[in-house]
Structures are given as C-alpha cells and as structure tokens.
Amino acid sequence: MARATPGSGGDSRMDAAPLTVAAVARTLGVAASTLRTWDRRYGLGPSAHQAGSHRRYTPDDVARLQTMRRLTLRGVAPVDAARIATESGTGDPRDGEDAGPAEEADDGSLALDPLTLAAAAVEPDLRRVHRMLSRATREAGVVAVWTDLVRPAAEMVDQGRHRLGERPGSDPHGVMRLGLMQAIRDLTASGPAPVRILTAVPDRVPAHVIAGGLAEAGVGALVVPAEHLPDGAGQLSWLPEGEATALAVIGNPPGAEEVATLASERGDVDVFLLGDDSPSLWLPHVHRVRTAAAAVAEIAAAVRD
Incomplete structure (x- = not known):
C-alpha cells in the first residue's frame, strides 16, 4: 500500500484503510510514543475501530497529525499546534490548492486570532490567510485587523525565527501582507478620491490600511509613494485644487x-501627520493624530465638512 509522506506530491489524505500507530509513525517520521503522547495530551488519536477493539487512524486523523507535525517543526508550541490542527478541520491545509471559487468561501469555522494567522503564514497558506483576513475585516474593520491581528501575528513570527529557518520562497510577513492587501482591495471601489496618503516604502502597508479604513467610511483615497513625487514648481500637482481636500x-x-x-x-487642504517620527510642524490646517483609527475618523470628518 503506497503512502504519501508530508511534503510529497502524493495524496496527503491517505485515502486508504485505517492505519496502525506504527504505520502512521513511519509515515510522519515520528516515534510511536510521540503519537501516543499527542493522543493522551491533545486528543489527536485514532478514531476508527476494528475487530478486537484495536483503534486505527483514519485519513482525517492523519491529516490532523500532518498539520500538527508541520507546525511543531516550525516552532509552534505543541498545545497551540494541536488546537490549530483540530480547529482547521479534517483536511490538509494545502489540499485543494487548485480549488475553484466555490471552495474559497469561509463557512465561519476559521479561528481568527494572531497565533492561527501566524501559523497559516508560516505554512505558507496564502488562501487561508486571505480568507481569515477578509472575514476579520468584514467583522471588525481593516484598522482593527491590522492592529489586533496582523501586527501581533507578525511579532509571533519574529519571535520564532531564532528557532527555525525559512524555506526558499517562504516569507510569512509577505504572505500576511499580500493577504491583507487583497482584503483591502475588496473594500475599494471606483469614484472620487479626495484624500491623498503620502508614504515611504517602510510605511506602505499602514498607508493602505488607512486607505482601507477610509473606504469603509465611504471616503476614497489614493496612496502616493514619496519617491514618485515631482520636483520643482509642480510638486503639489498630485494634490489638485478642488479635488483633493x-x-x-x-x-x-x-x-x-x-x-x-x-x-x-495653500490653505485648501487639511494635513494630518501620523507617527512618532512625523515632521514637527505647527502650522494652520496641520493636525497630528496618534493612531490609525484616529486618522481615519478625523480625516473622514474633515472631508465631509
């Protein structure tokens, strides 16, 4: 009986007869005693019964164990890896990568917390990250998702990097960034954009977060990379009078x-400075804001006045 090993191109669900502890241990590359420990401590044990009361591992059991194995190898604590493996359902997180739109829908079972997001990004599972962030954005708003979900998840990824290396092509921060950008893009629509958001490369994502928050408030915005600003007399041409407020x-x-x-x-534009390192200016029409949430609220109010 052919069995797929983790990371191989075979069938990771192992759609075959239920397997013994020894067979699953060989497949996953762990000791049988480890599987018994995971069963006793975390409930990740065999669920099928055969004659003689012997319990065997089903394909769904093995799928959960494969998730547990990958997460622990990447530095996730076993208790947290077990919870994620249980909550993620019975399928391998990488199964169905070619699935169509009908399989993209979130049925509400995804856990929305920094640890689960960090684990999905480390996997990496961009599709799952996007589903998580899209649902969280719908429920809490993009600014809250950024401050309460994405940033804590990014800190968790960084804290674990002393224990693990990254595979070529694996960038957890890039996966979360792309998933967040996709969720923000889902919010935006064509129409007037009375707000311009000036940013440099390191702050590009926060700029898009604020633009997404403004979109949720019904206010259009454009993100302007500072390195693209024109020089000379036309340097405010990207801030057109009567259009940008x-x-x-x-x-x-x-x-x-x-x-x-x-x-x-010029006097026809309200300027909002955000960040501890923002310019120290005290001028008419120039305002300082402390947080992204405050920036969205104050800018939206200024545009509507």
Missing part, C-alpha cells in the same frame, strides 16, 4: 515637511 502623511517620508508646509500655505 485632505492629505495624510505617514511617518516622515522624503519631502514630507516641505509638502506639508506648501499644503498649509
């Missing part, structure tokens, strides 16, 4: 102080 500056990108000063002098 608010400017958010994230951090202290190149040219931020000059741009904010010129916008203040």
Whole structure:
C-alpha cells in the first residue's frame, strides 16, 4: 500500500484503510510514543475501530497529525499546534490548492486570532490567510485587523525565527501582507478620491490600511509613494485644487515637511501627520493624530465638512 509522506506530491489524505500507530509513525517520521503522547495530551488519536477493539487512524486523523507535525517543526508550541490542527478541520491545509471559487468561501469555522494567522503564514497558506483576513475585516474593520491581528501575528513570527529557518520562497510577513492587501482591495471601489496618503516604502502597508479604513467610511483615497513625487514648481500637482481636500502623511517620508508646509500655505487642504517620527510642524490646517483609527475618523470628518 503506497503512502504519501508530508511534503510529497502524493495524496496527503491517505485515502486508504485505517492505519496502525506504527504505520502512521513511519509515515510522519515520528516515534510511536510521540503519537501516543499527542493522543493522551491533545486528543489527536485514532478514531476508527476494528475487530478486537484495536483503534486505527483514519485519513482525517492523519491529516490532523500532518498539520500538527508541520507546525511543531516550525516552532509552534505543541498545545497551540494541536488546537490549530483540530480547529482547521479534517483536511490538509494545502489540499485543494487548485480549488475553484466555490471552495474559497469561509463557512465561519476559521479561528481568527494572531497565533492561527501566524501559523497559516508560516505554512505558507496564502488562501487561508486571505480568507481569515477578509472575514476579520468584514467583522471588525481593516484598522482593527491590522492592529489586533496582523501586527501581533507578525511579532509571533519574529519571535520564532531564532528557532527555525525559512524555506526558499517562504516569507510569512509577505504572505500576511499580500493577504491583507487583497482584503483591502475588496473594500475599494471606483469614484472620487479626495484624500491623498503620502508614504515611504517602510510605511506602505499602514498607508493602505488607512486607505482601507477610509473606504469603509465611504471616503476614497489614493496612496502616493514619496519617491514618485515631482520636483520643482509642480510638486503639489498630485494634490489638485478642488479635488483633493485632505492629505495624510505617514511617518516622515522624503519631502514630507516641505509638502506639508506648501499644503498649509495653500490653505485648501487639511494635513494630518501620523507617527512618532512625523515632521514637527505647527502650522494652520496641520493636525497630528496618534493612531490609525484616529486618522481615519478625523480625516473622514474633515472631508465631509
């Protein structure tokens, strides 16, 4: 009987007869005593019964154990890996990667917490990350997802990096960033964009988060990379009079102080400075905000006035 090993191109669900402890241990590359420990401590044991009261592992049991095995190898604590393996259902997280849109839907069973998100990003499982972040955005809003879910998950990934290396092509932060960008893109629609958000590369994601929060409030915004700003007399041409009524500056990108000063002098744009390292300016029409949530609320109110 052919069996697929974790990470092979075979059938990871092992759709065959129920397996013994010894057979599953060989398949996963762990000791039989480890499987018995996982059964006793975390309930990840065999569920099928055969004659003589021998319990055997079903394909669904093995799928959960494969998830448990991958997560523990990547530095996730066993108790947390067991919870994720149980909550993630009976399928291998990588099964169905070619599934169609009908299989993309979230049935509400996904756990929405930083640990589960970090584990999915380390996997990496972009489809699951996107589903998690899309659902969390619908339920809590993009700013809350960024501050309460994505950033704590990113910190968990960083804390575990001293114990593990990354496989080529594996970038947990990139997976979370792309999943978040997809969720934000789902919020936006065509229409007027009275807000411009000026940012440098390190703050690009927070800028998109604020733009997404404004989209949820019904306010259009465009993210402007500071490195693309024009020089000379036309340097506010990207902030057209009568069209742009608010400017958010994230951090202290190149040219931020000059741009904010010129916008203040022009007088028709409210400028919002966000971040501890933002320019120290005290000028008419220039406001300081402390958090992304405050920035979204104050900018939306200014545009509506």
